[in-house]
Amino acid sequence: MLEVVQAFDRAPIAEIETDDAAALERKLQAAEHAFKDREGWLKPHQRIAILRKLAALMERERDHLAMQIAREGGKPLPDAIIETNRAIDGVHNAADELRHFAGREIPMGLSAAAENRWAFTTKEPIGIVAAISAFNHPLNLIVHQVAPAIAVGCPVIVKPAVTTPLSCLDFVALVHEAGLPEPWCQSFVTENNQLAEKLATDRRIAFLSFIGSARVGWSLHAKLAPGTRSALEHGGAAPAIVDHSADLAKVIEPIVKGGYYHAGQVCVSTQRIFVHEGIADDFTQKLIARVETLRTADPTLKDTEVGPLILPREADRVADWIEEAVKGGAALATGGERLSETTLQPAVLLDPAADAKISTLEIFGPVVAVYRYGNLDDAIRQANALPTAFQASVFAQDIDVAMRAANRLDASAVMINDPTAFRTDWMPFAGRKESGYGTGGIPYTMRDMAQEKMILLRRS
Numbered sequence: 001m002l003e004v005v006q007a008f009d010r011a012p013i014a015e016i017e018t019d020d021a022a023a024l025e026r027k028l029q030a031a032e033h034a035f036k037d038r039e040g041w042l043k044p045h046q047r048i049a050i051l052r053k054l055a056a057l058m059e060r061e062r063d064h065l066a067m068q069i070a071r072e073g074g075k076p077l078p079d080a081i082i083e084t085n086r087a088i089d090g091v092h093n094a095a096d097e098l099r100h101f102a103g104r105e106i107p108m109g110l111s112a113a114a115e116n117r118w119a120f121t122t123k124e125p126i127g128i129v130a131a132i133s134a135f136n137h138p139l140n141l142i143v144h145q146v147a148p149a150i151a152v153g154c155p156v157i158v159k160p161a162v163t164t165p166l167s168c169l170d171f172v173a174l175v176h177e178a179g180l181p182e183p184w185c186q187s188f189v190t191e192n193n194q195l196a197e198k199l200a201t202d203r204r205i206a207f208l209s210f211i212g213s214a215r216v217g218w219s220l221h222a223k224l225a226p227g228t229r230s231a232l233e234h235g236g237a238a239p240a241i242v243d244h245s246a247d248l249a250k251v252i253e254p255i256v257k258g259g260y261y262h263a264g265q266v267c268v269s270t271q272r273i274f275v276h277e278g279i280a281d282d283f284t285q286k287l288i289a290r291v292e293t294l295r296t297a298d299p300t301l302k303d304t305e306v307g308p309l310i311l312p313r314e315a316d317r318v319a320d321w322i323e324e325a326v327k328g329g330a331a332l333a334t335g336g337e338r339l340s341e342t343t344l345q346p347a348v349l350l351d352p353a354a355d356a357k358i359s360t361l362e363i364f365g366p367v368v369a370v371y372r373y374g375n376l377d378d379a380i381r382q383a384n385a386l387p388t389a390f391q392a393s394v395f396a397q398d399i400d401v402a403m404r405a406a407n408r409l410d411a412s413a414v415m416i417n418d419p420t421a422f423r424t425d426w427m428p429f430a431g432r433k434e435s436g437y438g439t440g441g442i443p444y445t446m447r448d449m450a451q452e453k454m455i456l457l458r459r460s
Contacts, residue, residue: 001015001016001017001018002015002016002017002018002162002165002189002191003015004016004072004163004164004165004166005072006071006072006074007071007072007073007074007163007299007307007308007309007310007311007342008071008074008298008299008300008307008308008340008342008343009298009340009341009342010312010341010342013071013072013166014166016165016166016169016189017189018189018190018191018192019188019189019190019195020190020195021195021198023188024188024190024195024198024199027157027186027188028128028157028199028202028204030155030182030183030186031128031155031156031157031183031184031186031204032128032155032204033183034155034181034183034184035125035127035128035154035155041125041153042153042180042184044098044101047095047098047150047151047153048095048098048151049179050150050175050178050179050180051091051092051094051095051147051150051151051178052092052095053178053179054091054147054174054175054178054180055088055091055092055095057174057177057178058084058087058088058091058171058174059088061170061174062081062084062085062088064170065084065087065139065167065170066080066081066083066084067080067300068139068166068167068170069083069084069138069139069164069167070299070300070307071299071300072138072163072164072165072166072167073135073136073137073138073163073164073167073310074262074263074299074307074308074309074310074342075136075137075262075299075307076262076299076301076304076305076306076307077299077300077301077302077304078302078304079261079262080299083137083139083140084139084140086140086425087139087140087142087143087171089425090140090143090144090147090425090442091143091147093147093425093426093442093443094147094148094150094151094442094446095151097151097442097443097446098151101123101151101152101446101450102123103120103121103122103123103452103453104120104121105118105119105120106119106120106121106454106456107119108456116458116459116460117456117457117458117459118456118457118459119454119455119456119457120454120455121452121453121454121455122452122453122455123152123450123451123452123453124153124450124451124452124453125152125153125154125449125450125451126152126154126206126207126229126448126449126450126451127154127155127204127205127206127207128154128155128156128157128204128205128206128207129145129149129154129155129156129157129205129206129207129208129209129449130156130157130159130199130200130202130205130207130208130209131145131146131149131156131157131158131159131209132158132159132196132199132200132208132209132210132211132212132220133145133158133159133160133161133168133211133212134161134211134212135161135163135164135265135310136262136265136266136267136310138160138161138164138166138167138168139167139168139171140425141211142158142160142167142168142171143171144425144440144441144442144445145158145209145211145445146158146171146172146175146185147442148442148445148446148449149185149449150175150180150184150185151446152446152449152450154206154207154449155183155184155185155186156184156185156186157186157187157188157199158172158185158186158187158188159187159188159189159190159196159199160187160189161212162189162190162191163310163311164310165187165189168187169187169189172185172186172187197220197223200220200223200224201220201223201224201225202225203225205224205225205228206227206228206229207228207229207230207231207448207449208220208221208224208228208229208230208231209230209231209445210230210231210232210233211233212233212234213234214232214234214235214388214434214435217232217233217234217436217437218232218434221437229438229448230437230438231436231437231438231439231440231445231448232431232436232437232438233267233429233430233431233436233440234267234388234431234434234435234436235267235268235362235364235388235390235431235435236267236268236362236386236388236389236390236431236434236435237271237272237358237359237360237361237362237363237386237388238258238268238269238270238271238272238390238391238392238393238420238421239271239272239273239274239382239383239392239393239409239420240255240258240270240272240273240274240392240393240394240395240419240420241274241373241376241379241380241383241392241393241394241395241396241405241409242255242273242274242275242276242279242283242395242396243276243376243394243395243396243397243398243401243402243405244276244278244279245396245397245398245401246279246395246396246397246417247397248279248282248283248286250417251283251395251417252283252286252287252290253290254393254395254417254418254419255270255273255287255368255395255419256287256290256291256294257419257421258270258393258419258420258421258422259271259273259346259366259367259368259419260291260294260305260306260346260366260368261421262307263306263307263308263309263343263344263346263365263366264363264364264365264366264367264368265309265310265364265365266421267362267390267431267435268390268391268420268421268423269364269420269421270368270393270419270420270421271358271362271363271367271368271369272359272368272369272371272382272383273368273369273370273371274371274372274373274379274382274383275370275371275372275373276372276373276374276376276379277372277373277374280370280372283370284333284348284350284370287348287368287370288333288334288348291334291335291346291347291348292334292335294306294346296339296343296344296345296346296366306343306346306366307343308340308342308343309342309343309344309365310342311342312341312342314342314364314365315338315341315342315343315344315365317365318344318363318364318365318366318367319336319338319344321356321357321358321363321365321367322336322347322349322358322367324356324357325349325352325353325356325357325358325359325369326349328352328353328355328356329351329352329353330349330350330351330352330353330356330358330369331349331350331351332347332348332349332350333348333349333350333370334346334347334348335347335348335366335367336367344365344366344367345366346366346367347366347367347368348367348368348369348370349367349368349369349370350369350370351369351370351371351372352369352371354382354385360386362388376401376404376405377408379405380405380408380409383409383410384408384409384410387433387434388431388432388433388434388435389410389411389412389431389432389433389435390411390412390413390420390430390431390432390435390436391411391412391413391414391415391420391421391422392409392410392411392413392414392415392420393414393415393416393417393418393419393420394406394409394414394415394416394417395416395417396416396417402416402417410432410433411432412428412429412430412431412432413427413428413429425441425442426441426442426443427441428440428441428444429441429444
């Protein structure tokens with residue numbers, strides 16, 4: 001049995017059964033049998049109907065789903081409500097995408113050998129999907145991994161994070177209630193890392209969707225069976241550049257949201273802030289003043305802005321990183337105090353050393369670091385100095401500065417006057433270098449979970 005507890009106060013929520021090796025084999029066999037029976041594949045209109053009904057069922061359970069996210073994952077309730085709304089919309093996005101999810105014509109007659117032929121491609125599901133998910137968006141990440149598989153017609157076996165399995169289990173139950181036969185969407189709950197690896201690397205898996213640590217993701221990627229596709233989503237120490245032309249009245253709020261949303265437990269959370277020396281004092285003063293007003297409390301309360309870290313050991317780690325940075329010469333401008341077993345006061349560090357953990361690694365906690373710069377290209381060079389790269393921001397009213405930074409920042413997406421954590425569920429979402437592999441976002445995931453088949457007709 002697995003005990004699920006509230007992230008905030010560690011109070012028990014539920015006990016659930018975990019799956020063993022025999023259960024994994026049964027689920028793989030069921031998925032394989034369903035996929036091999038081509039006569040049993042659901043037609044696109046049937047998949048659309050299931051997804052529409054699923055979205056309606058999620059609407060029905062909206063309040064429950066949001067509160068569950070707040071309890072098991074620790075996300076403040078206002079943000080948990082937003083996550084639930086996004087998840088519902090994501091299911092609709094997958095259904096909508098099927099309206100133009102199609103193959104293409106391949107030109108023939110371009111040579112004498114290709115005369116009197118007509119060729120076109122169709123889209124087919126790639127096969128069984130293994131989806132290994134993370135705790136920080138326990139419903140919406142599952143939607144991003146499962147809804148595309150349902151839409152395309154792939155059987156999917158989804159393993160939630162052991163800290164936040166309830167949102168996944170509720171979602172899978174709603175998928176079945178919406179009419180999808182169980183072999184086409186199954187959950188797999190285990191604390192056994194070897195079993196999780198067995199799922200990901202099984203020869204019957206055609207696509208691995210992994211969201212989590214880079215160490216685990218790249219290790220699994222190296223062990224995949226031949227021919228298995230994958231999409232890896234890790235994280236990084238997202239940079240934001242604040243130019244002297246930036247409107248500080250409009251900068252502080254998005255910076256704070258980007259840095260402290262879900263206590264910084266977001267793969268594109270704003271972490272390293274490079275501020276032009278001409279406005280650094282004013283910016284820092286305003287940033288500290290706003291951070292000190294953030295309410296850190298029980299995430300199930302409606303006025304909470306910052307919730308807990310997912311585990312006590314994560315709060316220990318973040319506190320250690322803050323201490324290391326201060327010993328290395330950084331100034332702790334505000335925050336960092338331990339408020340409870342899992343909560344920390346949101347912190348601002350000034351000018352940490354270049355080799356400090358906060359400067360080089362993803363902190364995944366409620367901490368940002370501020371660095372002064374004099375030359376834009378120096379700030380860009382520092383922003384690009386790490387082996388990770390995901391999303392970045394530049395805040396500037398000078399369009400030349402904004403575009404120079406956008407063109408030169410090593411990132412899959414650069415937000416101008418928006419936080420690094422901005423995302424819509426239909427946009428491409430991808431880590432570069434060590435931060436990931438492949439492209440997320442519901443339409444992009446659907447394309448990766450499908451394969452083209454060319455059909456050629458020779459005319460007499």
